[in-house]
Amino acid sequence: MIEIDSLTKTYGDMHAVDNVTMTVETGTITVIVGTSGSGKTTLLRMINRLEEPTSGEVRINGEPTHATKPHLLRRRIGYAIQGHGLFPHHTVARNIAAVPRLLGWDRQKIRARVDELLTLFSLDPEAYRDRYPADLSGGQQQRVGVARALASRPDLLLMDEPFGALDPIIRARAQDDLRRIQRQLGSTIMLVTHDMEEAMRLGDRVAVMDAGRLVQHATPAEIIAQPATDFVAEMVGDVERPLRLLSLIPLSELIEDGTAPGAAMPAEASLRDALAACLWTGRSAVPVTVDGVPAGRVTFAAIRARAELHA
Amino acid sequence: MIATGRTVSGAWRGLSPPGVFFALLGLVALLVPFMTLAANRIVAGEGVPAWSVAPPAATLPGLAAIIAGLCLGILSGRQYLRLSGAFLGLGGMLWLLMRGAPALLEGAGEYARVSPAIGFWCLLVVLMLLMADALAQMSPGPAARAALLGAVLGALALILWSGVLAPLSIMQEFGSRRAQFADAVLRHLALAFGSLLTAAAIGFPLGFLCHRRPRLRGAVLPVLSLLQTIPSLAMFGLMIPILGWLGDSVPGARAIGIAGIGFAPAFLALVLYSLLPVVGNTVAGLASTPAAALDAARGMGMTPTERLLRVELPLGLPVILTGLRIVLVQNIGLAVIAGLIGGGGFGTFVFQGLNQTATDLILLGALPTVALALTSAIVMDILVDLARPTRKVSA
Numbered sequence: 001m002i003e004i005d006s007l008t009k010t011y012g013d014m015h016a017v018d019n020v021t022m023t024v025e026t027g028t029i030t031v032i033v034g035t036s037g038s039g040k041t042t043l044l045r046m047i048n049r050l051e052e053p054t055s056g057e058v059r060i061n062g063e064p065t066h067a068t069k070p071h072l073l074r075r076r077i078g079y080a081i082q083g084h085g086l087f088p089h090h091t092v093a094r095n096i097a098a099v100p101r102l103l104g105w106d107r108q109k110i111r112a113r114v115d116e117l118l119t120l121f122s123l124d125p126e127a128y129r130d131r132y133p134a135d136l137s138g139g140q141q142q143r144v145g146v147a148r149a150l151a152s153r154p155d156l157l158l159m160d161e162p163f164g165a166l167d168p169i170i171r172a173r174a175q176d177d178l179r180r181i182q183r184q185l186g187s188t189i190m191l192v193t194h195d196m197e198e199a200m201r202l203g204d205r206v207a208v209m210d211a212g213r214l215v216q217h218a219t220p221a222e223i224i225a226q227p228a229t230d231f232v233a234e235m236v237g238d239v240e241r242p243l244r245l246l247s248l249i250p251l252s253e254l255i256e257d258g259t260a261p262g263a264a265m266p267a268e269a270s271l272r273d274a275l276a277a278c279l280w281t282g283r284s285a286v287p288v289t290v291d292g293v294p295a296g297r298v299t300f301a302a303i304r305a306r307a308e309l310h311a
Numbered sequence: 312m313i314a315t316g317r318t319v320s321g322a323w324r325g326l327s328p329p330g331v332f333f334a335l336l337g338l339v340a341l342l343v344p345f346m347t348l349a350a351n352r353i354v355a356g357e358g359v360p361a362w363s364v365a366p367p368a369a370t371l372p373g374l375a376a377i378i379a380g381l382c383l384g385i386l387s388g389r390q391y392l393r394l395s396g397a398f399l400g401l402g403g404m405l406w407l408l409m410r411g412a413p414a415l416l417e418g419a420g421e422y423a424r425v426s427p428a429i430g431f432w433c434l435l436v437v438l439m440l441l442m443a444d445a446l447a448q449m450s451p452g453p454a455a456r457a458a459l460l461g462a463v464l465g466a467l468a469l470i471l472w473s474g475v476l477a478p479l480s481i482m483q484e485f486g487s488r489r490a491q492f493a494d495a496v497l498r499h500l501a502l503a504f505g506s507l508l509t510a511a512a513i514g515f516p517l518g519f520l521c522h523r524r525p526r527l528r529g530a531v532l533p534v535l536s537l538l539q540t541i542p543s544l545a546m547f548g549l550m551i552p553i554l555g556w557l558g559d560s561v562p563g564a565r566a567i568g569i570a571g572i573g574f575a576p577a578f579l580a581l582v583l584y585s586l587l588p589v590v591g592n593t594v595a596g597l598a599s600t601p602a603a604a605l606d607a608a609r610g611m612g613m614t615p616t617e618r619l620l621r622v623e624l625p626l627g628l629p630v631i632l633t634g635l636r637i638v639l640v641q642n643i644g645l646a647v648i649a650g651l652i653g654g655g656g657f658g659t660f661v662f663q664g665l666n667q668t669a670t671d672l673i674l675l676g677a678l679p680t681v682a683l684a685l686t687s688a689i690v691m692d693i694l695v696d697l698a699r700p701t702r703k704v705s706a
């Protein structure tokens with residue numbers, strides 16, 4: 001559990017981060033979202049003490065971060081940034097091994113861990129271990145950057161716009177990968193982004209920052225249904241709110257008996273996908289399958305009724 | 312590598328434009344005097360064209376080799392042939408010198424001197440350009456370049472040691488100054504390499520401090536730039552009163568060689584000239600680390616020392632070594648001027664030669680300086696290449 005307690009950072013008269021208090025549960029993804037200058041990156045960087053707070057403190061599993069020397073603290077916290085920050089003069093394997101080397105792991109253990117991570121991120125160890133970052137595509141570099149941040153099995157992974165430099169298709173794939181790996185490893189992740197879509201897609205909880213303050217910290221569905229301020233509503237996008245909400249709800253929630261014409265959709269697909277299919281093909285319902293087996297249908301009317309509930 | 316010749320249409324296809332240019336220059340150079348014959352070492356000599364330095368039977372193989380070498384240089388795409396063309400041409404020139412010198416001296420009097428003339432030097436430049444062009448296209452790896460450099464230096468040493476060029480005037484100047492020459496070599500190396508090491512010992516820490524403290528950088532670099540703008544003669548001149556005063560007023564200073572003229576002021580001037588390239592390139596090298604990599608290094612828990620040793624220094628090494636290369640080549644050249652204030656080195660011969668209007672004595676100082684500077688530049692380039700962080704094994 002990460003407890004952020006009355007954390008404040010001022011530069012002269014300017015409050016970059018203003019009295020932020022929030023708690024992050026172990027094994028969840030918390031996305032901090034805000035416009036540029038909202039203090040979201042400063043907040044993140046105060047957690048591993050790349051910035052020292054002006055006042056307030058951070059506790060990781062009950063232990064205050066200021067009780068540990070900064071460089072020792074950072075070795076326990078993974079850190080991945082936009083533009084990956086890989087060392088251009090080190091191979092992929094050596095980049096991933098950076099923190100384990102700092103921690104003095106033995107060779108065998110490091111090698112095994114590097115191969116394990118490369119496999120986890122769908123990069124064949126034989127083919128990629130000895131390449132240099134410049135030989136990789138943007139998406140591969142980003143994956144190696146995240147693998148490096150996870151190498152020493154950190155208590156917490158901090159990510160600062162990790163997908164900012166990727167094109168939309170690669171970014172969506174990277175987000176899915178991150179979600180899958182986080183579920184698999186049970187990691188605790190705090191991720192900063194300016195992209196509300198990304199926040200909705202990845203976050204178990206979303207923290208919205210505005211002018212240094214934490215204006216709302218809630219689940220994606222709550223943020224959409226009950227935005228705390230006009231700013232949050234604007235971030236969500238008024239027009240897109242119903243669609244964003246539907247994108248968070250799987251078909252399994254509205255499944256009913258009956259049949260429908262046309263191509264079937266899996267139960268994990270979102271209501272937004274089903275709505276799009278109905279509109280595009282002029283159907284009033286779509287057939288749904290669970291694990292490939294026909295299990296009923298979801299109707300256009302049910303989707304509409306669900307959207308009107310808001311929450 | 313795309314040969315530039317490919318873009319030229321029709322009959323020019325398959326020809327290397329620089330090669331054609333070199334061949335034309337080379338042929339013109341063959342028409343001007345290749346060697347000179349003078350009555351003694353002071354007076355101006357009389358030029359002799361390449362084909363009449365010796366009887367036709369003796370000159371023909373040399374001329375043929377030079378022309379064939381130039382022609383090989385015209386071909387594009389076959390860089391090995393162009394390179395061997397350059398060596399063939401150089402061989403032809405050596406042949407002409409070997410055959411021409413004794414033939415010209417025969418019956419020319421006891422004090423007569425023969426020297427290579429304008430045609431020889433032009434051909435030498437043309438053939439070396441051809442060699443450089445061919446090598447640039449082949450882009451050999453560090454090991455291949457080191458081997459080639461070794462082979463060329465070995466061949467040069469063998470030619471000089473064998474005595475086949477002994478009749479040449481410059482070798483006669485050398486013959487009467489063997490001990491002085493050996494002394495000059497040591498002095499020159501001590502000046503150039505000693506000042507380099509001293510400048511590195513001061514410049515690396517200073518560069519590192521400037522890197523970490525921008526305010527110090529703002530103060531130090533302009534001062535060093537100012538030093539660099541002082542003309543070299545003035546710098547050596549300035550050292551005379553300063554070190555002369557030190558030598559006179561500080562007890563014991565004179566005993567360790569500090570005086571207005573001699574080795575100490577020359578050495579100090581070279582060190583001062585070296586500081587800007589060393590400090591400047593150290594700062595630039597350390598700053599060349601991508602900001603994201605540095606942020607990641609901090610974020611993963613590297614201490615400042617670990618960041619320097621594992622990230623900044625390895626990434627900056629090529630730039631830092633480039634600074635040393637600049638300093639070394641610059642100091643080998645500048646050390647010649649040290650001869651003027653009694654610093655020793657090859658400059659001694661240059662200034663003696665200037666005083667006596669003995670061109671070959673000047674060359675005895677100048678040619679080894681050029682050879683030393685070229686060799687150092689090539690060796691340093693190889694080191695810079697080896698230091699490149701993501702060097703491919705096959706490159």
